[in-house]
Amino acid sequence: MPLSPGIHYLTPTVPIHVLDAPEPGPVALIQAxxxxxxxxxxxxxxxxxxxxxxxxxGRLLVVPTMNRPAYRARQRAAPGGLDLNRCFPGDAGAPERERRLARRFMDLVLDERPALVATLHESMKRYDPAVTPSFGQTLVYGVDPVPPLVTRAVARLNDARQSEQEAWSPLYYPVATSSTEVIVDAIGCVGICVETWMGFEEARRIEMQKEVVAILLDEIGVLGEMNVKSFGGEA
Ligand SMILES: [Zn+2]
Structure with a gap:
């Protein structure tokens, strides 16, 4: 059953914000x-x-920090833990915290059926088409052909960029075991991994992530163009 509006918790320290619009529409799920x-x-x-x-x-679901212990340690995975992004679809009875959390998230996705699932990442490596893998800065998708939303969002990001360095590219990089692709396979949504480049200073990366989120939410139809600019994106 879909969640009621408000804040729910996937674990005691992992909130999910459930925001409903006055008008009906699609569901979008953004996590970082x-x-x-x-x-x-x-x-x-x-x-x-x-x-x-x-x-x-429609409805917007936001999970600001999926892996709290990893975030507190500022490490890819929690000390001694698993890469949460490789634990999907998860297992409610698993001894590992990450597999149990992945299952809770997967069940949520199956209940809510979002049209868009975006996961916010960052990459040390500057994107170079000749170097695989390299991700900063790209919108990564795992299906062929490219979802039109990805093409449109990249064009808008590049229109708004402050320098050539800030260029964005679409990147087809299927990883069958990634959380996004497991979810896309299960419900057929548009699944995107957003990758900013860590060569930029932190404050600028945060601004760019906000801009990407505003544009993706506008493109899927939940935000509305009037609100895009106020939340960091160029309309
Ligand atoms: Zn990542």
């Missing part, structure tokens, strides 16, 4: 901090929530 050393998306989602981020149509 599945890798604890990639912090820009975590801070971007917290800042957007503090600024009053709210959908104009």
């Amino acid at each position: 901090g599945i890798h604890g050393d990639e912090i820009a998306g975590v801070h971007a989602l917290e800042e957007l929530l503090e600024a009053g981020l709210h959908p104009q149509r």
Whole structure:
């Protein structure tokens, strides 16, 4: 059953914000901090929530920090733990915290059926088409052909970039065991991994993550163009 509006908890320290619009529409799910050393998306989602981020149509689900112990350690995985991004679809009876959390998240996705699932990541390596893998800065997708939403969002990001260095590219990079692809396989949503480049200073990466989120939410139809600019994106 879908969640009621408000804040729910996947674990005692992992809140999920459930925001309903006055008008019906699609469901979008945005999460960050599945890798604890990639912090820009975590801070971007917290800042957007503090600024009053709210959908104009449909429902918006926000999980600012998926892997709290990893985030506290500022490590990809929690000390001694597993890579949460490789634990999907998870297992409610598993001894590992990460597999149990993945299962809770997967059940949520199956109940809510989001049209868009975006996971906010960061990458040390500058994107170079000749170097595989390299991700900063890309919108990564795992299906062929490219979802039109990805093409449109990249074009808008590049229109708004402050320098050539800030260029964005779409990147087809299927990883069958990643959380996003397990979810896409299960429900057929648009699944995107957002990757900012860690070569930029933290404050700028946070701004760019906010911009990506605003544009993705507008493109899927929950945010509405009037709100895009106020939440960091160029309309
Ligand atoms: Zn990551």
